[in-house]
Amino acid sequence: MTETAYGELKRKILRSELAPGAHFLEEELAVMLGMSRTPVREAAVRLEQEGFLEIVPRRGFRVTRLSKRTVREINEVLECLEIQAAERLAARRIAADDLKLLEDAVARMDVALESEDAQAWAQADYEFHTLLIVLCGNQHLAEVAKNFLDKAHRFRLMTLQLRAKPVYSNVNHAAVVEAVRRNDPQTAQDIHRAHKRRWARELSDLLERLDLPE
Secondary structure (H helix, E strand, O other), X not given: OHHHHHHHHHXXXXXXXXXXXXXXXXXXXHHHXXXXXXXXXXXXXXXXXXXXXXXXXXXXXXXXXXXXXXXXXXXXXXXXXXXXXXXXXXXXXXXXXXXXXXXXXXXXXXXXXXXXXXXXXXXXXXXXXXHHHHOOOOHHHXXXXXXXHHHHHHHHHHXXXXXXXXXXXXHHHHHHHHHHHOOOHHHHHHHHHHHHHHHHHHHHHHHHHOOOOO
């Protein structure tokens, strides 16, 4: 039950169904999820440790707000981790089934882009980045990067309708997969670094247009 509560609360936070800065009593969250307070409390404490909720004495929980500085810093850390993951993944002799998972994620991104389904594209893109770090072969890197990836995904979902059509993401991700197939770590690293640097520039433009605290 705790794992279910954790997953559902996190999903609602990522999708802004629980708005940044919103306060909730433990009882309110329990009613919302249709379960007892104990698993909700345990899930909320875990989310507080990950930076998605804040425990407010006598007032329950508050959804962590996003600031421009926080978004920038999350992206900077994730850039370093993902570039390292791409290099490590391409240096490995990846299993055929794992390679297919990467290919399928890119294929879903292509289908979503063609149908102009921004939500489906964002989910497939998230799955690609998750696979990139999970399959890289370094469990500790993956654990740290996954937390930052979830935080970055929250911001991406908030800004989907403000972004230009992300054709370059699909092209770059497909090129990284090809480098992984060829066991070419330098190319994988170079392509993913270029992708992350381009996203950093786009991110800077988005932050200028959003009413977020500094």
